[in-house]
Amino acid sequence: MRRVLSVIAGLVAAALVWEGYKAVGDPEGTVLFGVRVLPRADDLSMPHLWTVLQRLADPEMTGGRPVWLVVAEACLFTLGITAAGFLAGALIGLLLAAMMQRFQIIERGLLPYVILSQTVPLVALAPLIAGWGGTLMPAWATVSVIAAYLAFFPVAVGMLRGLQSPSAAGAELMRSYAAGWWRTLVKLRFPAALPYLFPALRLAGAAAVVGAVVGEISTGTRGGIGRLIIEYSREATSDPAKVYTAMLGAAVLGLLVAGLVALLELPLMRHRRHVEVVTL
Numbered sequence: 001m002r003r004v005l006s007v008i009a010g011l012v013a014a015a016l017v018w019e020g021y022k023a024v025g026d027p028e029g030t031v032l033f034g035v036r037v038l039p040r041a042d043d044l045s046m047p048h049l050w051t052v053l054q055r056l057a058d059p060e061m062t063g064g065r066p067v068w069l070v071v072a073e074a075c076l077f078t079l080g081i082t083a084a085g086f087l088a089g090a091l092i093g094l095l096l097a098a099m100m101q102r103f104q105i106i107e108r109g110l111l112p113y114v115i116l117s118q119t120v121p122l123v124a125l126a127p128l129i130a131g132w133g134g135t136l137m138p139a140w141a142t143v144s145v146i147a148a149y150l151a152f153f154p155v156a157v158g159m160l161r162g163l164q165s166p167s168a169a170g171a172e173l174m175r176s177y178a179a180g181w182w183r184t185l186v187k188l189r190f191p192a193a194l195p196y197l198f199p200a201l202r203l204a205g206a207a208a209v210v211g212a213v214v215g216e217i218s219t220g221t222r223g224g225i226g227r228l229i230i231e232y233s234r235e236a237t238s239d240p241a242k243v244y245t246a247m248l249g250a251a252v253l254g255l256l257v258a259g260l261v262a263l264l265e266l267p268l269m270r271h272r273r274h275v276e277v278v279t280l
Contacts, residue, residue: 074228077223085208122150122215139219143221165196174187229247
């Protein structure tokens with residue numbers, strides 16, 4: 001309940017900031033030393049929030065379906081792509097973290113390249129992945145690969161830190177029980193890594209959404225919210241609120257993915273706290 005209230009409070013605060021700036025901001029934007037530091041506050045650049053919500057209920061085109069239904073279908077399409085990329089990226093991240101924890105030479109040799117991989121601009125990488133896939137993969141699978149590319153990094157780094165978090169005394173105790181690496185991983189290191197894993201998974205979920213949206217835009221994949229943003233952007237001058245409906249759908253999609261990861265966290269972390277209490 002506390003998390004739900006904090007999310008609602010954050011949304012209300014964002015809405016107040018939006019409408020407050022629109023009320024007092026310069027319609028031409030705030031310019032400092034010849035550089036625009038704050039956006040324009042006119043109706044074309046920043047429509048009222050109630051205008052955006054009203055546009056959701058209006059037909060997309062004359063006699064067509066309502067905008068909210070089109071946006072919802074696009075979000076569901078992107079959610080499926082995001083889920084595939086998230087699962088693949090999380091699995092790759094977990095395997096890399098386990099390998100780097102097990103073999104120090106792999107950590108020293110691989111971790112710098114894992115970090116370096118995130119410095120490549122995604123807009124430049126997406127067309128390359130689409131070209132490499134060619135006819136081998138459908139368009140949605142190419143976008144899932146892009147989402148997995150962004151999702152694996154926080155999981156690999158966060159999980160590695162978690163697997164290395166147990167104290168030397170705990171590891172020595174497992175060795176005194178003649179426990180091998182796998183049993184130590186399952187009984188000691190993985191439970192200790194859970195507080196590090198779930199924040200990394202939430203970041204990975206958000207990154208997977210970003211990767212899926214950018215991948216849809218870069219590869220021209222139709223049916224998702226990324227492509228819908230591009231299509232609605234063409235009508236920005238005549239119907240600015242319509243553009244924000246697609247952006248709102250992408251934001252809700254990101255919150256939905258983060259919420260699903262949080263739901264997965266609750267039973268596991270509750271079980272972990274129960275085990276700690278019993279142990280004490």
